[in-house]
Amino acid sequence: MAALLCRRSLPRTWLCRRAGQGCGRHYRAALCAELKQPLAIEEVARRPVRPHEVRVEVHFCGVNFADILVCRGQYQEKPPLPFTPGMEFSGIVLETGADVSSVKEGERVIGLSGFNGMAEEYIADQKTLWRVPEKVSLQEAAVLPVSYGTAISALEHRAHTQPGETVLVTAAAGATGLAVIDVATNVLQAKVIAAAGSDDKCKLAVQRGAQGSVNYSQGSLKEAVRRLVGSRGVDVAIDMVGGEVFLEALRSLAWEGRIVVLGFAGGNIASVPANLLLLKNISAMGLYWGRYQDQDFPLFSRSLSSALQYCQQGRIRPYVGSVFKLEEVNDAFLHVIQRKSTGKETCSGSLWLARCSSEPWNQHWTMAVILLSLFSSPCL
Structure with a gap:
């Protein structure tokens, strides 16, 4: 009876693929066959797993x-066409190579795929997988790698944020912004000022734990921050917008404040006025979280392990904005591009409706992030 209950609790796809060699020789994937054009859902042939x-x-x-950038040919990595995008995923182990000892069949995992994750299956090196704790759902777990790995590294490793300090975060309603609010408030016991481009996004940031908010589309960010925290300024700024927003955040720092640059969603890269660094002993630094995978893997791994541990302990609460099916991947991209996205979105592969956008994407990107959900898809 216990075995029967366990079998019933597993996805039908998993049961079908384990049943025999004739099932699951192909799987569905979102393919970028031409840059700056919508993705297509295609069947891809399986390959054997190597020992590791x-x-x-x-x-x-x-x-x-x-x-979105890599599908436009505007990312620093340019995989050969056709390719499958998707940097982070959660799922269940189907098969392990002969030398794999870190995970077992049937275990729940998260992983970093570089680009390849928007597919029903992914073959990963065992070193790029982390087991998901019992109390963490797979949907929550999929939110953790990029946004929470980045937030934890920015706040703990780069800025050395201390309890009671004040943190200013820009693009606060995006996935990484909400993760910064979550970690700073609930793990590090810091105070957060959220800056975003609309009242609705500011409202969401406050609902997720920020003590105050600033709509930087309505005036000076520096002056708004001053009204909230006084002339002293903020101890830490986490910026993902760049341009004038970065400069205003820099000018909002207190004595010995620290600003961490995570990206340039606004499209402009500002020059740092070195005199401001000198006058208040300010530190300006960057964080390219993915580089730690090659440059300092133990630190990289710790950030993911910490995210899973914080989630298991209930200290952080990952936010998912929407759920999209795999065949709606182009709709999900447009949702982000048109600045509708807050937090993570998800895409579901349970129904294959082949509803794809035929229009090329426009240029107006936002830093918010989306999830695709691919479970319970038909066995091929």
Whole structure:
């Protein structure tokens, strides 16, 4: 009876693929066949796993700003066409290679895929997978790698944020912005001022834990921050917008304040006025979180392990904005591009409606991130 209950609790896809060699030789994936054009959903042939590799049935995959850039040929990494985007995912282990010891078949995992995650299956090196704790859902887990890995590294490793300090975060309603609010408020016991481009996004940031908010589309960010925290300024600023917003955040820093640059969603890269660094002993630094995977893997791994631990303990609460099916991946991209996105979105593969946008994407990007959900898809 216990075995029967366990079998019933698993996705039908998993049961079908385990049943025999004739099932699951192909899987569906979102393919970028031409840059700056909508993705297509195609069947892809499986390949055998190598000794150190793990085959994962993908349940959720994040849609990050970098996915949109790489599909336009404007990211620093340029995979050859055709390719499948998708940097982060959660799912269940289907098969392990002969030398794999870190995970077992049937275990729930999250992973970093570089680009390849927007597919029903992904073959990963065992070193790029982390087991998901019992109390963390796969949907929550899929939100953690990029946004929470970045937030934890920015706040803890780069800015050394201390309890009671005040943190200013720009693009606060995006996935990374909400993760920064979550970690700073609920783990580090800091106070957060959220800056975003609309009243609705400011409202969401406050609902998620920010003590105050600033709509920087309505006036000077520096002056608004001054009204909230006084002339002393903020201890830490986490900026993802760049341009004038970055400069206003820099000018909002207190004595020995620290600003961490995570990106340039506004499209402009500002020059740092070095005199401001000198006058208040300010530190300006960057964080390219993905580089730690090659440059300092133990630190990279710790940021993900910390995110999973914080979530298991209930100290952080990942936010998912919407759920999209795999075949709606172009709708999900447009949702971000048109600045409708807050937090993470998800895409579901349970129904294959082949509803794709035929229009090329416009240029107006936002830093908010999306998830695709691919579980319970039909066995091929």
